[in-house]
Amino acid sequence: MAEYDPAECGVMIDTATTVDRDDAVWIEPHRDGFDVWIHIARAADHVRTGGPTDTEARQRVHTRYRSDHTRHMLPAPVVEAASLTPDRPNDTFAVHLRIDAAGRVLDAALGPGRLTRAWTMTHAEAATAANDPAHPLHATLALALRFAHTMLAARRNAGALAFYDLLSGFATNEEGQIVRLDSGERNSGYIIVQEFMIAANAQIAAWAVREDLPILFRNHRLAAVAGDPAELRDELDALAAAGDGAAFETLRARMKMVSRAATYGPTVHGHHGLNLPVYTHATSPIRRYPDLVTQRILLAAALGRPSPYSPEALADAAAHVNDALDAERRAKAEFFKQRAQAETARHAEAADFATLPYKQFARVLQYAVERGDAPAGLAADTARRLDARELQLREFASVYLYGSGEFAALRERMNRRLADEPQQAQSVLNVYLQDRLGGPVSNETNVHWKVEAEPAFEGPLFSAQVALVYGDTRVESPKRLQRNKKDARNQAALALAAQLADLPDLSVDAAAKPRVEVQRKLLVDGAVNPAEAVQIYAARGVVEDLVWDFSVDGPSHERVFTCVGEGRLRATGETVAAEGSGPTKQAAKTAASVELRVLIEAGLALGETGDRSPA
Structure with missing residues (x-):
């Protein structure tokens, strides 16, 4: 490759059908670390704040990708003008990071940039280039992949729930949910893009905090009973090693239940899914309205100008986006719920439950539990799926907590199963709370733990007690004693779950000998x-x-x-x-x-x- 300015080079990695290219990456070695550039399309130059295009983008919030069409946030002429292209110089917003071999950011600079030398690649093409020494971009993509693995390892070591299983096609997203990857993303090119973008967004947010500059930060909290991210990550690693697709789906459903939607706001509340103190979305201004708003603020700050948004206007934009995304999630859920109800009723009448795919079976089971009327054979097939380890948490909890009639004997078996696997009891409590709240669980207001050492007994010995609070109701477990805090929590949760289900309490205390010394x-x-x-x-x-x-x-x-x-x-x-x-x-x-x-x-x-x- 001829001489070049690395600060003006970039590779755009996207799907084959992408037309709205809004980011490019480049990397060079620096001692034993990396010099990294992330170029972001200057969409703010093409959309006047408060103008008709901006108003429409605000209403649409983001680009929607459908199987048969794409509904862009911005009009097609603006998308074409703002998108990065390899055949012309591009004005960009550039992030330059200097990072050591352990993934620590040594220096970060951001501001207006230029992209004059660029290439477009699919995820698969980037993965191939990284592994093909004959490819003209091999050195760059191989280094980019090494950087991605370095940043991934650093995030995991810091406690983030970060995971990719390209063989099975599963990965964790920013909110800690397990998502299925499209076939074109099941390669190392996808990891490169994800790790570069996370690094850029995290450092942009950190820069804004250092400058005391309000932008639209991305805040995320996990439900109180979601579990330790490190333990969840170990569970994911074990499932990946075993290649157990069914277990992946079970864990995926569990994580979906305990995950809460991230929100935008002008103040910082941290990002639990990424285990970062501060985060934002700034790398997709053509596709996401919050990124466009943040880019305007960043460009103004970099050029020494005041923010184009007052504190009130920024808070209003955040509230609008959050409300719109929440309404979109609810509408989507309602659409699929209504479509599923008719199909569920038809399957419930068919009574051939063993042949149903799991999703259809789960709908039939939920339908029967809610009605309090189980069709003949449904309880037996539920028991079969329980024995085969096919029954997932949502359906287990529904039968355990609310089943009646034909499910009586099965609920007794489930109670014994939960006693054998008490680590699942906290998830059952989360289902119970979600049903009462109609949404995510808050650790601060809905789940109260009391866990402490018990020095009056020969040690070590710990007690745990949990209370669930919703509305004006408070339900509390008995105190349970165990040799470590984790087991004490599990037994307390088990006791409360049995209490809520009106089943025998099979929780136990560890043998405790009172301390005789004064x-x-x-x-x-x-x-x-x-x-x-x-x-x-x-x-x-x-x-x-x-x-x-x-x-x-x-x-x-x-x-x-x-x-x-x-x-x-x-x-x-x-x-x-x-x-x-x-x-x-x-x-x-x-x-x-x-x-x-x-x-x-x-x-x-x-x-x-x-x-x-x-x-």
Whole structure:
């Protein structure tokens, strides 16, 4: 390739039928890291704020892609004028990132840019180029793929629910939902695009926060009982390794139930699905109205001009977009609900349930539970699907919580199954709450956990209690005791689920032996040397697994010894550690013992270390 300016180069990766190209990416090596450019089409130059085109775009909110047609947010002439094309110079909004080998952003700059050398590729073509040394863009796309994997690994290490299974065609979206990929996206080209865009949007949002510049931030929260993202990601990895498509669908349905829709707003509330403190949408201004609004604000700021939106106007735009998207989701759900009802009634009358695809079976089952009238054979086929591990969470919870008549015996079996797998009980509670609320569950207002250590028993031992609140109603579980916080929560949720379903409570407490020692009698006299006092506490069993570790630094005539003492409080199972330094090993140990003694005695006095937050 001839000499070129990397800041003006870009590859546009999209589907084969795309006409509204609004982003391009480029990458160069920088030491052991990366120099990255993301070019975004300057749609704001073609749509006057408050003009007729802008008014229509605001009403449409975003481009809608249908199987037989596309309804663009912007008129066709504007789409053509604003789209990036490889055969002409393009004015852009450019994001330049310098990133190290671990995926950490070292520097970020953004502002007006130019794209003068560009290529268009499909996702599959980009994947091929990344793996074909003979391809003219191989070096760039191979580096782009390495960058994408670096950023993906960094996001996963930070706790994000980020996952791609290109073989099975599943991936997580920004909101933590599992989505099916189109056939043209089941390749590494899709990962390249996703990771570049997430990096750009995250850094644009971070820049706006640093500049104290209100834009349309993208905020997202997950339902209270969605589970730990790290555990969900491990579950996804295990399913991918097993190649279990049915289990993928089950987990997909579960995540859809507990996921909440992200919203736009001029203030920052974080993005749970991506595990980012701040995020926005700015890379698709031709296709999404919030991106167009944000681009106008960013361009004005980069050029030293005031924002084209007052705080009130920006809040109004956010509210309008959120309301429009919510109405669209509801309308879509209602359309499919009505269409499904007639089909469901027909299948319910047919009584040949074993031959029904799962989606149709689920509709029939829900229909029967809601009516309180199960057709002959439906309970038996539901039991068959339960035994075959085909019954998904939504349908399990519906029968478990609300089934009657023919479902009585099956509900008893489900109760025993839930006792064997108590980790599912919190999801059942979430279904119950969603049914009462008619929407997502809020951790702050609808689910109240009380989880704490129980120092009165031989430890470690924790208690958990959960309460569900909706409207003027509050239902609460009994307290359950277990050896760790997670198991205590699961057993408390199991007890409440049985209570709500009016079924026998099969939850259990761990065997608990009351502690016979009186804590104050265990205290070592204050006059005792700190190092000796710590050893006495170890001998009395107050602290277990006590170890001392020494290191030395400095020249031989001026050595400095460092001692680290560490142990585990028997009452809570929590680790206590302290460090001290001195001219001799004994002095260093004494210095460490002073702090370690304080930590041990604080734990002994409180019965814990003070951490009462849920696991």
